[in-house]
Amino acid sequence: MPSLSRRTALRLAAAALLPTSLAACGGGGSGRRQPGETIELTFWNWVPGVDKAVNLWNKQNPEVQIRLSNIPSGPSGGYAKMFAALKAGDPPDLAQVEYYQIPAFLMEQGLEDLTQHGFADHKDKFVDWQWDQGAFGDGVYAVPQASGPMAMYYRADLLEQWNLEPPATWAEFEETAAKIREHDAYICSFPPNDAAMFTSLCWQAGARWFGTSGGEWTVDMDNEPTRKVAEYWQRLIKKDLVLAQPMMANAWYKAVQDGKEVLWVGPQWGDALIKGNAPKTSGKWKVTGMPQWKEGEFASANWGGSSTALFKGGDFPAEALEFAIWLNTDPTAVDLLIEGGYGWPAAAGVFKGSKLDRDDEFFGGRYNDVFAEADKAVDTKWRWTPITLEINENLNAGFQAAFGSGGSFTDVVATAEKQAIAGMKAKGLPVASP
């Protein structure tokens, strides 16, 4: 059996090369803090405002100190850093992990099952569907932090000046877009390289791309609502009614500042982006619900959403969990995060009386009620897969190619479904045949 001995030899060689990481994979982190002992937990994060909340905790808890490391946001390198740290066997105790990325870390055996530390008792402190984003099998792997219910930001001053109403349906949206073009402006952008927005628009239309059933993953991207959304945006781009350019990048900010782009169907956390990047447009904005596919309905969607997760192998999971729960439910901490623009709280019932629950001149008064309504109108059955980033990148590549060649967006979606299934199988994940 020469091949067997070769394999054994290779394994031994691997073990010799990577002693620490293999050792670290086994440990579950069962350390216990002695009374009076001071410990330090590391926390990787990129959310503005979290530093203030951490400072507050550190003042109140001298024995459990949180050391915050500012890292790039997840998709721009933060996750790469976390995966590398996991691979090296030296992850932080806590980190910011967006909902769509939780299954990817589970696949790498990277997250601590919080039910082992009594987290199940805290279920009623969080909004149900956001809790579910971290629940897989019998375990719960993340403390919900925030979501991004969607609504429509619009330049009330410009629409009024041009005698236009904010569109209530997607059909009206198209008509309004054409009228806005008469004023040398665009209604909005469609980014060819950010599948997250497209995903959320399909979510609103009633698509459910991913799920789990009988121990297998299910994929259904090439469906009627998705094709409807794909055809819709392709038509708008073809008729030059929307700008095909990356969003949340310099050129987009410039267009928003200059009123060359007058509307954004975006997430609640987008308010901080508009405020921060177009300060001179203060008082000119208003917010209303997303345009609807069927008149009179009120369907919304979610864009983004984050949790605080504990990595496996930490020495003090109980203390780390205690901090994560405090960070995301304590009213003072939540208010500090709100000030930084972290999104819509995942903690149940904190909206009333929080810093979201008040007037803001920038958006012409009380605007977060719209998001409170939108939050209730999100299809809560949406699930993510362990390869969301890969699926997003495949969608992006498809859209980018379609932009160049004039190919059809519905084909992009059909291809993306095939790629998603192949990608999951390539990862060794069980996928149900569509």
Next chain:
Amino acid sequence: MSIKNRQARSGWGFLAPFLVLFVAFFILPILYAIYQSLFTVKRTGELGLGGQELSFSWFDNYTTALSDTAFVDSLWTVLIFALIQVPVMVLLALTLALLLESASARGVGFFRTAYFLPHGVPGVIASILWGFLYVPGISPLYNLFESVGLSVDFISPDTILLSIVNIVTWEFAGYNVLVLIAQLKAVNPNLFEAARVDGASPWRIIWHIKLPLARPAIVMATVFTIVGSLQLFAEPLVLRPVAASITYTYTPNLAAYNEAFFENNYQLAAAQAVVLAAVAMVLSFGFLRIFGRGDKQ
């Protein structure tokens, strides 16, 4: 004999610091990448979340990499990039070096520094700077071009490769100019003197004396440019958020980086890296075989 031994020992002693680092940070990682590329991950349990183990799979990852059209396209992208980049870089660097070394050159110190300065700017920063100049709506270049009636788009799928060529040329031309100047300076000036006395024109001197004698430096600059082109990474990575035409598999290095750190397939990423290394080796050694022969004259 003992002196020879002692010399050998001190020779190895001087080499040791280099060798230790070379083995630790160059040879071992390469061997580890090759080793890693021969495995695939198998997952178990409900939803595949129950655990994973590595299983030896011979060249499966290489088959996967080479049958992935996106990855093969990325290899073509850098090959086309190299095809444009190498002549642009070498001709520009050579022209600038010959100008600076010509007898009638003025302000040599100033220009040499000016050409070299961009090389002091890290590739990431250079890409951010050029990114601002490339993005419509922000860049003053668009207004400039429009004012003379030209309509351009630096980040369209058709032009983005040339835009990256421009950044890389800006970064490295000055460096290659210095290398070429160093070589030209090593030429005995009596040769030029003699040629001039014999009535050779400046062009003849360049063609028959300077260029043949600068050949080793030209060959080196070319090989560096070939290897650098194939390893293109930082520039497209930084430009990606603003240039929608750059996909995550735009270059082989970008593809391997995404495979490793976003899709967590370190084994496939290792295979892709090995494939790229093999292509780079074939091209650079192939070039050296064809053009490097005159070195020992």
